[in-house]
Amino acid sequence: MAVILSNTLVAPGIFKMTVAFTGDVKPGQFFMLRAWDKDPLLSRPISVHNYEPGQLTFLYQVVGKGTEILSRLQADDEVTIQGPYGNGFPEITGDLCVVGGGIGTAPLYYLVRHYQEQNPTGNCRVYLGFRDIAYGADAFAALADEVVLDIGGIITHKLTVLPGETVVTCGPEIMMAAVASAVPAENTVYVSLEAHMACGIGACLGCTCETRSGNKKVCKDGPVFVREEVFNV
Amino acid sequence: MAVILSNTLVAPGIFKMTVAFTGDVKPGQFFMLRAWDKDPLLSRPISVHNYEPGQLTFLYQVVGKGTEILSRLQADDEVTIQGPYGNGFPEITGDLCVVGGGIGTAPLYYLVRHYQEQNPTGNCRVYLGFRDIAYGADAFAALADEVVLDIGGIITHKLTVLPGETVVTCGPEIMMAAVASAVPAENTVYVSLEAHMACGIGACLGCTCETRSGNKKVCKDGPVFVREEVFNV
Amino acid sequence: MSKYLATKFNDIHFKNPVIPASGTFGFGREYEAFYDLAKLGGLCSKGLTLEPKSGNTGMRLWETPAGLMNSIGLENPGIDAFIENEWPHLKEIDTVTIVNVGGKDEESYLTAIEKLNAIDAQLIELNISCPNVKAGGMAYGIKAETAGEITRKVVELSRHPIMVKLSPNGEAVADIARACEAAGAQGISLINTLQGMAIDYKKKAVVFDNLYAGLSGPAVKPIALRMTHQVCQAVKIPVMAMGGISDWKDALEFIMAGATCLQIGTINFNNPMAPIEIIAGLEAYCINEGLANIGEVRGII
């Protein structure tokens, strides 16, 4: 159980929830959230959008029953969170290029913040693609060296990756696949996958994805994978 | 959908909810309430505790999931109500003696109020039995000519019915059965039954009770029955 | 009448494929307070038996997670009283009327069917699947052989088309459906309730006097959908599907699985407007998807 500090609408259908939590939380990890008994039955995986001791933030889109219930919670209500789960993004040392699509931008904010803290002199560029309405771009702009925003287009049309940049992408699978093929083979590309999850901890084998090295569990071995593992590039 | 005007704790585990509603509501009728989607699946029958145009009041005890959800609602929240359902108490013209046990006192308040309005000169006596903590006794005292309160005992030990009184009882079935056998055969006795209900309107045959004149539906033919119909007296 | 939803079940015209399920809708009267019954694709009577039945004693309803158990035990006024008291009202409603019939043995089925020859019902739903009473005929419904036998005799005797209502509690449901088709059934409906049990741990006792009872509602939908699909693959006669349908999306899934019509049961208790909302939802779906008729997505799975 975590106490909700705030839960506000930040764009149509997009909410930002901050809860009281202190722990060892890495960018790219996620929590399993629930604020209901058995309807729906399962908890919902939501990425860490931001974290500092005492404050854990999620950015989520209302798409169905679970996220709808979450959106109705208010400050001082409680939400059950389990985690942090998943491998998270690796520590990145060279220059960073992140490519986010829609609600897939959620985990990238904490990644960029963490990267800037660890690499004060590193260069960090951010591509953000949205279907109609953008959110969070200002926050990225406050952190990153460059933010390229695209609304309604195809982000890979704008994307130019610089030599030596590590690319991290999260968004619709079709977008990540396009990024994975667009980026030169020399650059390392990390993708953050989604899958329906039941346990979130590697016990049910429900979130399995096929990789070059056999089946992996998105919840435990992922959600972050090197592009070559999961996409045919 | 009805808007909740207030929903407050009046005794341990006992809540009083008032909603905005105007209609033709008789004492002894009930509404089917819900404030949830499919968990639990069914609506919950709750008697009319009080009614005046624009304000419909329920008095309910938290015993399980449904009533627990109801108890968490607040003013301005909405609750789905269907009704009024059921036959309700008949119009009573002579003297009235009501015998309520526990949460079975809920429908009796509106009955007594209505009786007093219709029979300004009639005599109305009220017996209230509770297991440990009494609630609502003051409200009855403000209306009735006499209130006999019993806590932890057996209400029929105190009960004396006067000739010509019509008796109305609602409470645990065992109490109503005791009242039904204790009251002289000359007095008319009405009992208000409970049954698990699905539809509340007479369509599912789930709430059937056996009566002298064959099966009756508690929701539609009842919940109020003459004692002889439903108890062996 | 919506051109999007008009549906033929053999040569019976339904305005739309949405019909409240037997036993969850009485004889319709109670729901007239909510909407005009002529908006429905059809109506299905409470299960009738030759003789009046007072139903099961004791607890009759028990909620389960997303489900409802019932042990009504086919309480009904009997065929004669139905014909006398309910039919005159039902037949005036401008919709297809289906009469649901159960029986305890061959003779009671056949006598009931014969009596129904006197009225102009459009379709008879032969209930060989009620798990709650012997008179529900589940003994017939759980084996292909006996299901086929009773169907053949009923079809021969009846002047109405016979739709056989199958049990989810028996042998492979597709085999039973095939046997009924071979015996002359003009349609299949499924599923009746799943046999379940409830125990009241506080009372240390079984909840239902009849020991087991029938489970319905959203909980059973995945099973009903699978069986509907299996039966639609197995037979050529039309299928009227049910089991846990609670909104138009559920209804659409059953149509995609091959169902011609749908019955809406337990959810009526949760939302009395459910059938009307399902009709509206299916119609909106057709318009949004550019379908001329809902039939275009039938059986696409």
Add this chain to the structure above:
Amino acid sequence: MSKYLATKFNDIHFKNPVIPASGTFGFGREYEAFYDLAKLGGLCSKGLTLEPKSGNTGMRLWETPAGLMNSIGLENPGIDAFIENEWPHLKEIDTVTIVNVGGKDEESYLTAIEKLNAIDAQLIELNISCPNVKAGGMAYGIKAETAGEITRKVVELSRHPIMVKLSPNGEAVADIARACEAAGAQGISLINTLQGMAIDYKKKAVVFDNLYAGLSGPAVKPIALRMTHQVCQAVKIPVMAMGGISDWKDALEFIMAGATCLQIGTINFNNPMAPIEIIAGLEAYCINEGLANIGEVRGII
């Protein structure tokens, strides 16, 4: 070890009758973060097959009202890898270890069983009921005759006691249980998942590559309880029951219906502490009711 909950399953001593169900608990490691596995009555391995299996492609999980459909398809490392990598860890845990075994044909079952003779598992759960893959053996599990045959061969070959896990999708479950008992099974477990179907109406497509999938969770509890009761009435060997148990009250109902032990499946995903809470709840129940041991209410229905 609670004297209230100590339970004998034949001559196997369980600290308590609560065991996480096969396939919902991996090989236990993941839940060590939540509690000490030695608190459990036992552990049951993910379903193993002779050869490693990569499981089913496509969507593997789909939520339904109060239920979960899965199409894992018995993804597992195979018996050899299990013995090498998981068994050394499992056997150190101070609790009863059950090994769940599936197979695609007689030979694969028997070879797997033979290999398991090399380890000291306390009980083998013979899975003849996984609806998701041929290798799950459901083909054996839905008929009493074939269930009995494979059981007999396995029992002959194994040096471990064999508990046969039954399917809710076949012939009368009591008949199948009797056939397994007659064939030498030392216990019965049930139910495996119910075969269901899911359609994604938006995609106009079936959800699971494998068409049908297995339904579990609270939704199925009434059915599981009924089948448990039927089997407990039918056989003398002990029964390990499961299907939708989500709290100690559910667990108690299965015990009252006759189950000796319980398996806890889907609810682990909803509440990872569920088995521990169930153990605590059952213990408190015994104390409050003045029972010396939970066995006093076993089979009272």
